[in-house]
Amino acid sequence: xxxxxxxxxxxxxxxxxxxxxxxxxxxxxxxxxxxxxxxxxxxxxxxxxxxxxxxxxxxxxxxxxxxxxxxxxxxxxxxxxxxxxxxxxxxxxxxxxxxxxxxxxxxxxxxxxxxxxxxxxxxxxxxxxxxxxxxxxxxxxxxxxxxxxxxxxxxxxxxxxxxxxxxxxxxxxxxxxxxxxxxxxxxxxxxxxxxxxxxxxxxxxxxxxxxxxxxxxxxxxxxxxxxxxxxxxxxxxxxxxxxxxxxxxxxxxxxxxxxxxxxxxxxxxxxxxxxxxxxxxxxxxxxxxxxxxxxxxxxxxxxxxxxxxxxxxxxx
Numbered sequence: 001x002x003x004x005x006x007x008x009x010x011x012x013x014x015x016x017x018x019x020x021x022x023x024x025x026x027x028x029x030x031x032x033x034x035x036x037x038x039x040x041x042x043x044x045x046x047x048x049x050x051x052x053x054x055x056x057x058x059x060x061x062x063x064x065x066x067x068x069x070x071x072x073x074x075x076x077x078x079x080x081x082x083x084x085x086x087x088x089x090x091x092x093x094x095x096x097x098x099x100x101x102x103x104x105x106x107x108x109x110x111x112x113x114x115x116x117x118x119x120x121x122x123x124x125x126x127x128x129x130x131x132x133x134x135x136x137x138x139x140x141x142x143x144x145x146x147x148x149x150x151x152x153x154x155x156x157x158x159x160x161x162x163x164x165x166x167x168x169x170x171x172x173x174x175x176x177x178x179x180x181x182x183x184x185x186x187x188x189x190x191x192x193x194x195x196x197x198x199x200x201x202x203x204x205x206x207x208x209x210x211x212x213x214x215x216x217x218x219x220x221x222x223x224x225x226x227x228x229x230x231x232x233x234x235x236x237x238x239x240x241x242x243x244x245x246x247x248x249x250x251x252x253x254x255x256x257x258x259x260x261x262x263x264x265x266x267x268x269x270x271x272x273x274x275x276x277x278x279x280x281x282x283x284x285x286x287x288x289x290x291x292x293x294x295x296x297x298x299x300x301x302x303x304x305x306x307x308x309x310x311x312x313x314x315x316x
Contacts, residue, residue, distance in 0.1 A: 001061075003034040003107070004089045005100075006080030008073050012094045013046040019094050020054055020062075026100040031107065035061040037080045038094070042070030048305075055307050066305040074177035075301040077157065081166050083306070090160040098158045102195045106160040109191060117188035120159040122152065124194035146226035149184040152192060159183070159190075175294050178222040221286050228287065231280040238276055 005023065009016055020036060027034060040048045051064045065079050077091055088110065092098050098121070106119040137153060157179055161169075165188045172182055183190075221227065 001033055001035060001086045002088065003031055003103075004080075004084035004086030005034065005036045005103070006077060006084055006089060006091045007036060007038045007094050008041055008076035008080065008091075009038055009043060009047050009051075009094045010041040010070065010073070010076075011043045011045045011047060013043070013050050015094050015096060016047055016050050017054065019096055022096060023100040026104065030104055035063060035085060037063040037065065037083055039076040039080045040064065040066040041073065041076040042067045052307065055309050062307075062309045064305070064307040065303055066307075068302040068304040071301045073157075074179055077179055078170070078177060079301050079303065081170055084166065087163050088160055089163070089166045091157045093158070097197045097199070098156075098195070099198055102158070102193075103160065105193065109193070110160060110162070113191070115189055116191050117165045118159055118161045118183070118190040120152070120155050120183070120190055120192050121195040122155045122192055123197055142220070146220060146224040147181070148224075149181055151180060151184055155180065155183075155192060158195070161188075164188075173300070174222075175298065175300060176218060176222055176290050177300070178218055181222055217286075221290065227283045231283050234276055234280055238273065242273075 007016075007019065012019075016038060023036065038051050040051060048064075048066050054062055055064065063083055065083055067076070067079070080091070081089060088107070090103050090106065092100070092103065102121055106121070109119050110116050141153075165186070168186050168188075169179075169182055172186070
């Protein structure tokens with residue numbers, strides 16, 4: 001099989017069927033040997049029901065993976081890659097903001113440049129608030145300074161990969177996954193192309209500011225030990241300042257007879273040091289928590305149901 005589309009879905013009941021038929025119409029006359037792998041990530045709406053309708057109508061080359069609960073988009077991507085059969089695999093969202101026409105463009109690039117292992121699409125112009133755009137740009141600047149992995153500003157999960165790269169990603173079985181970091185860490189020859197995000201027709205984005213912040217922090221912790229080094233620096237700086245202040249107080253008392261500052265100063269120092277200690281423990285705790293979960297060796301996802309239709313258009 002030439003191409004697999006991996007489509008993570010979470011509460012996309014109004015989009016999945018339209019995505020399927022739109023992709024089918026777009027690929028007609030360009031790519032015949034392909035499959036679409038939908039991954040239902042524990043949707044609470046009728047996403048799974050709508051996907052099963054496609055199987056009932058005997059739509060060709062279709063896989064449906066349904067999780068036992070919501071495991072998150074990263075797990076859905078991993079499951080789709082694991083089930084994909086194509087020589088090339090493309091990750092694409094179900095909301096049609098990432099258009100299948102761009103996939104055809106990616107395919108042409110890889111056909112014309114055999115040395116290219118991956119074609120990644122990035123947003124040339126972000127269709128979001130100025131604050132959100134600024135925040136995302138700052139995230140990329142920060143993580144690039146903290147991490148040894150190179151993160152391209154605006155690069156998304158919307159990318160086409162060859163089978164060698166897909167198999168390499170599947171060999172990385174870490175539980176807390178951050179695909180943007182994994183793509184960069186494994187290397188491979190990647191070409192970046194701009195694309196324009198289409199307007200979402202149905203539903204709402206699943207990424208709230210809180211989820212984006214959590215996702216960003218997870219990425220920093222997964223691909224950088226800089227926060228731990230920062231804790232060491234804070235400890236050293238605090239000890240240095242404490243010794244310097246102690247010497248200063250002793251000189252004041254012995255040489256100038258100035259009374260040692262009293263209750264207010266001591267209280268402030270105790271609260272400051274206590275806050276720094278708790279902050280540092282919190283950073284260490286984030287790393288320990290991820291190690292704790294990883295050592296349990298629990299599966300990245302639990303597959304509740306897998307449906308597959310292997311018929312082709314010629315067989316119908």
